[in-house]
Amino acid sequence: MIILAIIIGCVIGAMIGMNIPTIPYTYSGYLAIAIIAALDSVFGAITSSLKKNFDLKIFLSGFFVNAILAMALTYLGQKLNVDIYLAAVVVFVGRMFNNLGIIRRYYVEKIADKKILAKVEEVMKQVNKDDTKN
């Protein structure tokens, strides 16, 4: 159900996004950094749900507050003539890769565990058969 909601959300979002007018080019940098921040929150949420400590409040607040903070920092950087958005990009993308690594490890281990379990079951069956024969 959750996956269904995500897919429907993505489709509706894409349809709306394709049809609403574009923003001025001056502000596209801010939107880009907000998107990166939001994506980071999404990957963080997936990781935490795998670890079974997903909290909706933390996810939602992180999603919006991170995006707004990143935009504010970018604005500050532009005023100070320092490319602060680069730091934000490095941090967010770095965390995204970390989370992706955790997700990957989780699924790889899960598959490996399944294989081992299947093998153990086979051996057990064999043993049981041998037992009944004797």
Added chain:
Amino acid sequence: MKKKHIALTLGMVCIILTMAICVQMNTIQKANSTVVGTLSENGLRDEVLKWKEKYDAIANQLGEEEKNLKNIREKSTQNDSTSTEKEEQITLNNCLLGLTKVEGTGIEMVISDDPNAAKSLDDIAKHIVHDADLRAIVNALKNAGAEAISINGQRIVNTTAITCIGNVIKINDERVTSPFTIKAIGYPESLIAVDMAGSYNDFLREWGIVIEIKKSNKVEIPKYTGAISAKYMTEKDR
């Protein structure tokens, strides 16, 4: 119940995220199509786009303010015959100066480079439209009694210069390229005579330049978007 809640909020979050991504992609695509450049020119491109946006915003504002001014002038001169007369004079003068959008009977002419210019054996420069050609045509139109002329949306006013800058032509400090759409307001029968046998148009056609001309009952000519100023001249006492 709680699962429903989570699914709903996640769906909303996804809507916002994909919407933002799509908007961003559209914006970047649009920006890339308006100004082309290599990666090293990104900074300059940013700057140009920002100035363009600022310019558009201010031009819009100016147009609105002018409308306001016109309304105020009309209101204040409603019940006064001498000032109404003055108001009419101002309107006429603005039309003549090119400060207002005008319409009327006239002609529309489209001039484009020789489509086979690249294949020709002699000098390729002879097969394309030059600034001098446009000047000659504007001159011919004025001679035929044109009251307002525009080339590719650039109104020809008193201070207009038509010059050549490399591979494009500059009119009113704006670049224009072939095909050139020339619109002129005046008496259509005499304006169309610029296309008669032995005219400059005929001479251009000999070089393969394509010219289409037609009379029109309603030609719309935009206003001059630049500023008209008189820094050095003052009126001398009569």
